[in-house]
Amino acid sequence: MKVPFLDLRSAYDEIRGEIEPAVLASLRSGQFIGGPDVAGFEAAFADYCNVGHCVGVANGLEALQLALVALGVGEGDEVIVPSNTFIATWLAVSQCGAVCVPVEPDPRTYNMDPDRIAAAITPRTRAIVPVHLYGQPAELDAILAVARAHGLPVIEDAAQAQGARYRGRRIGGHGTLCTWSFYPGKNLGALGDAGAITTDDAALAERLRSLRNYGAPVRYQHDERGFNSRLDPVQAVALAVKLRHLDRWNERRAAIAAHYLRAFAGSDLILPHVPDHLAPVWHLFCVQHDRRDELRERLRAAGVETLIHYPVPPHLQNAYADFGAGIGSFPEAETIAQRILSLPIDPMMDDAQRDHVVAAVLEALDALR
Numbered sequence: 001m002k003v004p005f006l007d008l009r010s011a012y013d014e015i016r017g018e019i020e021p022a023v024l025a026s027l028r029s030g031q032f033i034g035g036p037d038v039a040g041f042e043a044a045f046a047d048y049c050n051v052g053h054c055v056g057v058a059n060g061l062e063a064l065q066l067a068l069v070a071l072g073v074g075e076g077d078e079v080i081v082p083s084n085t086f087i088a089t090w091l092a093v094s095q096c097g098a099v100c101v102p103v104e105p106d107p108r109t110y111n112m113d114p115d116r117i118a119a120a121i122t123p124r125t126r127a128i129v130p131v132h133l134y135g136q137p138a139e140l141d142a143i144l145a146v147a148r149a150h151g152l153p154v155i156e157d158a159a160q161a162q163g164a165r166y167r168g169r170r171i172g173g174h175g176t177l178c179t180w181s182f183y184p185g186k187n188l189g190a191l192g193d194a195g196a197i198t199t200d201d202a203a204l205a206e207r208l209r210s211l212r213n214y215g216a217p218v219r220y221q222h223d224e225r226g227f228n229s230r231l232d233p234v235q236a237v238a239l240a241v242k243l244r245h246l247d248r249w250n251e252r253r254a255a256i257a258a259h260y261l262r263a264f265a266g267s268d269l270i271l272p273h274v275p276d277h278l279a280p281v282w283h284l285f286c287v288q289h290d291r292r293d294e295l296r297e298r299l300r301a302a303g304v305e306t307l308i309h310y311p312v313p314p315h316l317q318n319a320y321a322d323f324g325a326g327i328g329s330f331p332e333a334e335t336i337a338q339r340i341l342s343l344p345i346d347p348m349m350d351d352a353q354r355d356h357v358v359a360a361v362l363e364a365l366d367a368l369r
């Protein structure tokens, strides 16, 4: 039996009958930029996140970049980011001309450790960017408390957490701004690149609408040097259709996660730790093992595709060779990178595939003991 890590083709086939007429209608409307399809998804997603405003943009990286610019982050400023994240969180800061100041994760949750933030704040700090990594919300109350104490805005990178809840409330409006990616592999994914920013701050939402459109609040009036980073109407209609299925897909992910947690309890794996007040959406199901690479090879041989999120932390990537943080600078992130492994948790998996993953993992663990 083969278990692919993610089967986007099956997910598409499941709802093709809804997506294709919607996309066709959008194409035939002749509205190829902006218009009611984009506004319709923005309203639906704002509603879903229980937040006042949603601004659709071209992708998750630019959502972060526009959010930083809208908050005035620029040359010479410092922004607090996780040491353990996908590199896009860092790239957005760098592309504003600002400097990343990494904060290590709580090794149990993999998310930014709030107790380590204060020590990273300097007079040049302009924002804190926690990531809701692997689909589990970061420790928002504590992060927002440090931010408030220092008068700093918080930008949540929620690229992996569509639908996740913190103390019962959906992610999207806890921080000053919340950024989203709808890259096809995310829990809510478009048919190509797409992204958004949500906020309860009307003035910031207006600024973001201008920034995504050449810095023009009205046509040919350019108040600042903006970007071209718009959400495409075809992506917007596809997202609007898929949003109606998101909770069902997230529930399926949660059911697979619950099954894995039961099946692997007491094994040699370090399992995901979910504090009671968090409801993750299981973008990824990450485990740790001392002999991760051997485990991965055994799973591959058994037909189970796994991935590593992420094999090299941003500070050790060639792109940050000039950052000045060598091996040993961020040991929590580096240890995670050496030990972590993502098991398949695709909502399209059937029970037989799920059971095959469990059997293959238990067999591999036995062999490695």
Ligand SMILES: *Cc1c(COP(=O)(O)O)cnc(C)c1O
Binding pocket: 059, 060, 061, 062, 085, 086, 088, 089, 131, 157, 159, 160, 180, 181, 182, 183, 193, 194, 195
């Ligand atoms: C996917 C992702 C992004 C970037 O999103 P794109 O749409 O691919 O630009 C940013 N941050 C995190 C944590 C991500 O997982």
